[in-house]
Amino acid sequence: MKQFSPSCERNKGPILAVLREIITTPGRVLEIGSGSGQHAVHFARGLPHVTWLPTDTAENLPSIAAWRAEAHLPNLHEPQALDLFADAWPVEQAQALVCINTIHIISWASVEKLFDGAGRVLLPGGILYVYGPYRYAERPLEPSNEEFDRWLKARDPLSGVRLFEDVNRLAEQKGFVLAGDRAMPANNRSLWWKKN
Ligand SMILES: C[S@@+](CC[C@H](N)C(=O)[O-])C[C@H]1O[C@@H](n2cnc3c(N)ncnc32)[C@H](O)[C@@H]1O
Numbered sequence: 001m002k003q004f005s006p007s008c009e010r011n012k013g014p015i016l017a018v019l020r021e022i023i024t025t026p027g028r029v030l031e032i033g034s035g036s037g038q039h040a041v042h043f044a045r046g047l048p049h050v051t052w053l054p055t056d057t058a059e060n061l062p063s064i065a066a067w068r069a070e071a072h073l074p075n076l077h078e079p080q081a082l083d084l085f086a087d088a089w090p091v092e093q094a095q096a097l098v099c100i101n102t103i104h105i106i107s108w109a110s111v112e113k114l115f116d117g118a119g120r121v122l123l124p125g126g127i128l129y130v131y132g133p134y135r136y137a138e139r140p141l142e143p144s145n146e147e148f149d150r151w152l153k154a155r156d157p158l159s160g161v162r163l164f165e166d167v168n169r170l171a172e173q174k175g176f177v178l179a180g181d182r183a184m185p186a187n188n189r190s191l192w193w194k195k196n
Pocket residue numbers: 005008032033034035036039056057060082083084085099100101102105106110
């Protein structure tokens with residue numbers, strides 16, 4: 001049941017360091033696309049002042065539940081099914097929303113659903129955090145991300161490394177203001193916005 005992602009093991013430490021800096025007050029953190037569940041355990045343990053709410057599409061929930069059962073963390077909620085296209089999300093209010101390595105895997109229509117939902121669910125001042133590879137209009141994409149982008153598009157033409165400017169525009173349309181854009185290991189970025 002328990003899935004294991006080597007990339008989660010590599011990036012969970014650097015991501016937690018950013019989350020500790022930006023999610024400082026107690027509240028609920030909604031994670032979209034929790035995947036294996038490794039991140040949920042690591043972040044709930046590292047952020048004891050928040051309640052971590054992992055979600056993903058139904059087929060991924062058993063692995064998240066298995067990691068959770070082993071961890072025995074009082075602030076890690078059981079995983080809930082959340083498809084970005086669902087009319088209603090299982091979480092109606094949160095102080096932060098975290099979505100890691102997902103925006104480049106899903107279609108742009110799904111990315112729009114993510115930001116729609118974040119606009120609905122997050123409280124004023126809430127943080128929307130995303131992590132992954134991004135391209136920027138004013139500089140060439142790193143060769144490793146260029147290759148990753150080709151691989152993504154061969155697998156699903158609707159996916160691909162997103163242009164930061166497109167994502168930021170979408171965030172602004174939904175009422176968010178860019179609060180941070182930081183280089184992370186392996187040519188990834190941490191991006192976060194604050195809800196007005
Ligand atoms: C590349 S994985 C990343 C998983 C995890 N965040 C990580 O960093 O390892 C992308 C995740 O997005 C989820 N996903 C894809 N389409 C989705 C949708 N329509 N609604 C919700 N989650 C979705 C997948 O199930 C998967 O867990």
